Amino acid sequence: MNAVEQVRAALGRIAAGDVEINAVTKVLERRALARAEAIDRAVASGATPGPLWGVPFLAKNLYDVEGVVTRAGSKATDGDPPARADAEAIRRLEGAGAVLVGLTNMDEFAYGFLTVNEHDGPARNPHDTARLAGGSSGGSAAAVAAGFVPLALGSDTNGSVRVPAALCGIFGIRPTFGRLSKHGAFPLSYTLDTVGPLARSAAELTVAFEALAAGHVRPAGSIEGLRIARLGGYFEHPLSVEARAALEELCATLGVRERVELPEVQRAREAAFLITAAEAGQIHLARLRRRASDYGDPVRERLIAAALTPSAWYVQALRFQRWFMEAVRAVFERYDVLVAPATPYSAPEIGEAEVEVEGLKLEAGPGLGTFTQPLALARVPEVLVPVRRSGALPVGVQLVGRWGSDELLLALARKLAGEAAYAQ
Amino acid sequence: MERYVEEAAAALDLPVAEQSRATVVAVMRRLAAQAEHLLAFELGAEADLTEPQPE
Numbered sequence: 001m002n003a004v005e006q007v008r009a010a011l012g013r014i015a016a017g018d019v020e021i022n023a024v025t026k027v028l029e030r031r032a033l034a035r036a037e038a039i040d041r042a043v044a045s046g047a048t049p050g051p052l053w054g055v056p057f058l059a060k061n062l063y064d065v066e067g068v069v070t071r072a073g074s075k076a077t078d079g080d081p082p083a084r085a086d087a088e089a090i091r092r093l094e095g096a097g098a099v100l101v102g103l104t105n106m107d108e109f110a111y112g113f114l115t116v117n118e119h120d121g122p123a124r125n126p127h128d129t130a131r132l133a134g135g136s137s138g139g140s141a142a143a144v145a146a147g148f149v150p151l152a153l154g155s156d157t158n159g160s161v162r163v164p165a166a167l168c169g170i171f172g173i174r175p176t177f178g179r180l181s182k183h184g185a186f187p188l189s190y191t192l193d194t195v196g197p198l199a200r201s202a203a204e205l206t207v208a209f210e211a212l213a214a215g216h217v218r219p220a221g222s223i224e225g226l227r228i229a230r231l232g233g234y235f236e237h238p239l240s241v242e243a244r245a246a247l248e249e250l251c252a253t254l255g256v257r258e259r260v261e262l263p264e265v266q267r268a269r270e271a272a273f274l275i276t277a278a279e280a281g282q283i284h285l286a287r288l289r290r291r292a293s294d295y296g297d298p299v300r301e302r303l304i305a306a307a308l309t310p311s312a313w314y315v316q317a318l319r320f321q322r323w324f325m326e327a328v329r330a331v332f333e334r335y336d337v338l339v340a341p342a343t344p345y346s347a348p349e350i351g352e353a354e355v356e357v358e359g360l361k362l363e364a365g366p367g368l369g370t371f372t373q374p375l376a377l378a379r380v381p382e383v384l385v386p387v388r389r390s391g392a393l394p395v396g397v398q399l400v401g402r403w404g405s406d407e408l409l410l411a412l413a414r415k416l417a418g419e420a421a422y423a424q
Numbered sequence: 425m426e427r428y429v430e431e432a433a434a435a436l437d438l439p440v441a442e443q444s445r446a447t448v449v450a451v452m453r454r455l456a457a458q459a460e461h462l463l464a465f466e467l468g469a470e471a472d473l474t475e476p477q478p479e
Binding site: 274308309 | 428439448467
């Protein structure tokens, strides 16, 4: 199919299917078709098609799109001036031939793990529409899982790509902090935010990553003889039967026998909470003063509290981050890849406040970030590999690499994608 | 904590609606518990935020 045909097909799938899923908050039909026609004309004139020629994609609605107000999932952005240019991530994907067809549902200002948006409604999980897609990039994950598009842009501060990718059964990556440009993405935390693509296959995720990292792609290196260990200690509990089975199965596939523990993981999560709060609070302070009533209820109070975070807490969290990064770096002197669960449980039902796992009652939202948030503090890359077992909801496993080893993790994910349980 | 929220919000000229106050205080208490645990951790000099001095 040419670009126009691919884009029309994606627009048709969204029109037919999104009434049920609620993944897409804005369709950019005119822009997408104009872009697709231009690509087809260029290729007909002899231009070399890019690696993502005509591939339709969606972006979380915190990314700038020229001429469109960047909503970031909130009514508090109504009346903001339209973006003057596309976000760098959108520019790079389109530079590789992809076509942006719309924007996706998200937790308000990306401050959550559920994509239960007071203004736009919940993004529903295509595997069971009574359940959540996870967040905060839930619309992007649900749209890919529903087959609307093969590829979508999310963002990951504390797990916002990895959590919804796991719950929706697709691939995703939180890249090494700083490797992909965040220019034109509405921030939550300057210290932790990353741009992250989600895709239905490991191969497509790789092509998207390479387009986003254009000019700075590194050789993956060999995936033979890798020293791989499973993260123990903090990462052993709580795990549902399905999440544990998926982890065991993936470790067996990779032949992982060793366990290794990271130090002070609970404190790493606390530091990530505090850094996110302190930075988000300052990002939103001026807007909260002007129009607090336009924020949704759960987010407004959290951001007001965040704005009041004492600097002593924030500075200690930043100092701890330095310590933790060094501790994680030391572990990667002995191992190339670490394996960890993505979430303690599969998708909760919409409206479910608590989930009980191994006798522990966890708040449905924060509980989902148990295993992703502390790793975000280390600034190392993680690739989310989905595990789909017959008759069960998807769960995911994180492949964690040393700083800058994104390409190696993607190569390992492609190898796993050849195995039945991980193939889409 | 109620007093801290009231005074800090006033100092920042940040209005907190009456119906929001209890939730803000609850969130602040949770952050405070996390901070207390983090502050109790003895960090070595290597975790200083200052850049290393040249040799």
